[in-house]
Amino acid sequence: MASETGAQRPKYQRIADDLKSAIESGEYAPGDRLPGESALAAQYEVAVLTARQALKILRVEGLVETKKGAGARVIEFRPIRRHGIQRLAREQWGAGKSIWSADEERPVTIDVEVASVPVPAHIARMLELDENEPVCARSRRFMLDDRPVMLATSYLPLELAEGTAIMRVDTGEGGTYARLAELGHGPMHFREEIRCRLPVAGEAERLAMPLERPVIKLCRTAYDADLRAVEVNEMTMDSAAYVLEYAFDA
Numbered sequence: 001m002a003s004e005t006g007a008q009r010p011k012y013q014r015i016a017d018d019l020k021s022a023i024e025s026g027e028y029a030p031g032d033r034l035p036g037e038s039a040l041a042a043q044y045e046v047a048v049l050t051a052r053q054a055l056k057i058l059r060v061e062g063l064v065e066t067k068k069g070a071g072a073r074v075i076e077f078r079p080i081r082r083h084g085i086q087r088l089a090r091e092q093w094g095a096g097k098s099i100w101s102a103d104e105e106r107p108v109t110i111d112v113e114v115a116s117v118p119v120p121a122h123i124a125r126m127l128e129l130d131e132n133e134p135v136c137a138r139s140r141r142f143m144l145d146d147r148p149v150m151l152a153t154s155y156l157p158l159e160l161a162e163g164t165a166i167m168r169v170d171t172g173e174g175g176t177y178a179r180l181a182e183l184g185h186g187p188m189h190f191r192e193e194i195r196c197r198l199p200v201a202g203e204a205e206r207l208a209m210p211l212e213r214p215v216i217k218l219c220r221t222a223y224d225a226d227l228r229a230v231e232v233n234e235m236t237m238d239s240a241a242y243v244l245e246y247a248f249d250a
Contacts, residue, residue: 011044011046011050012046012050012051012053012054012057013054013057014044015040015044015046015050015051015054016053016054016055016057016058019034019054019055019058020058020061020063023058023063023074028074029074030074030075030076031073031074031076032073032074033070033071033072033073034055034058034064034071034072034073034074036071036072037051037052037055038051040054040055055072058072059072059210060210060212060213061213061240062075062209062213062238062239062240062241063075063240077144077145077147077241079240079241079242079243080103080104080144080149080241080242080243081103081243081245082103082242082243082244082245083102083103083245083247084192084244084245084246085246085247085248086102086247087099087102087103088187088190089102090186093174093175093177093178094174094178094181094186095174096173096174096178097173097174098174098175099175099177100142104144106144106145108142108143108144109142109143109144110140110141110142110143111140111141111143112138112139112140112169112170113138113139113140113169114136114137114138114139114167114168114169115136115137115139116134116135116136116137116158116162116167117134117135117137118132118133118134118135119131119132119133119134119135119155120155123135123155123232126221126229126232127155127156127157127229127232128228128229129157133158134158135155135156135157135158135161136154136155136156136157136158136160136161136162136166136167137153137154137155138153138154138156138166138176139151139152139153140152140153141206144241147208147241148206148207148208148209148238149207149237149238149241149242150207150235150236150237150238150241150242151203151206151207151235151236152233152234152235152236153233153234154176154231154232154233154234155231155232155233155234156176156180156230156231157230160180160183160185160230164179164183165179166179166180176231177222180222180224180230180231184224185224185228185230186224186225187222187223187224187230187231188223188224188225189222189223189227190220190221190222190223191220191221191223192218192219192220192221193218193219193220194216194217194218194244195216195217196214196215196216196217196239197214197215197217198211198212198213198214198215199211199213199214199215199236203215203236207236207238209238209240213238213239213240214239215236215237215238215239216235216236216237216238216239216242216244217234217235217236217237218234218235218237219232219233219234219235220232220233220235221233
């Protein structure tokens with residue numbers, strides 16, 4: 001089978017590629033308005049619908065935002081650079097700092113809900129609990145620059161969390177991991193699994209993102225010194241809002 005060449009690519013894709021190159025080169029800076037559908041259609045001698053498809057690609061990829069009557073503008077949002085190793089160091093949460101502050105200086109708004117719920121089957125296996133045994137579930141939605149960027153739910157054995165600040169909306173300095181350390185179960189080992197998929201409708205709605213844009217699904221398990229799983233944190237991140245960075249010595 002012959003390889004796909006630029007000439008064989010759909011016209012709307014070639015227009016989108018040109019616009020992405022212009023954004024990456026700085027020809028269009030954050031906040032700048034892109035040419036409208038009619039202007040693009042005239043420039044590339046295509047139908048307005050084709051130009052609309054090109055702009056949709058940029059919106060789905062998180063490069064532009066569109067508002068009715070205002071056209072498409074290059075997004076001003078600066079992605080979060082998530083430091084996958086440094087953020088979990090004991091020196092971070094052990095010093096009373098939030099994990100979030102290892103990645104970002106911009107203020108974040110977090111909507112938090114805490115409840116005792118029956119453990120989901122897959123979480124029960126990871127925490128080595130009986131099916132439907134109650135667990136502490138800490139559900140959060142993270143907002144940065146008025147933009148939803150991540151949904152996260154942490155599951156912890158109720159026998160550890162019950163009666164502690166872990167069951168409160170505000171867990172105090174250092175967060176959940178500092179409270180676990182006070183209980184003699186501070187995390188000493190972490191395991192993260194990462195995959196990407198398209199969001200379900202509820203995720204897209206809560207993250208205010210298009211259904212066509214993938215989300216990053218990250219599941220982190222925290223283990224104490226005895227290698228007991230003490231927390232499973234399932235995260236759903238807007239892929240256009242994050243850069244995942246991992247730095248370590250050989």
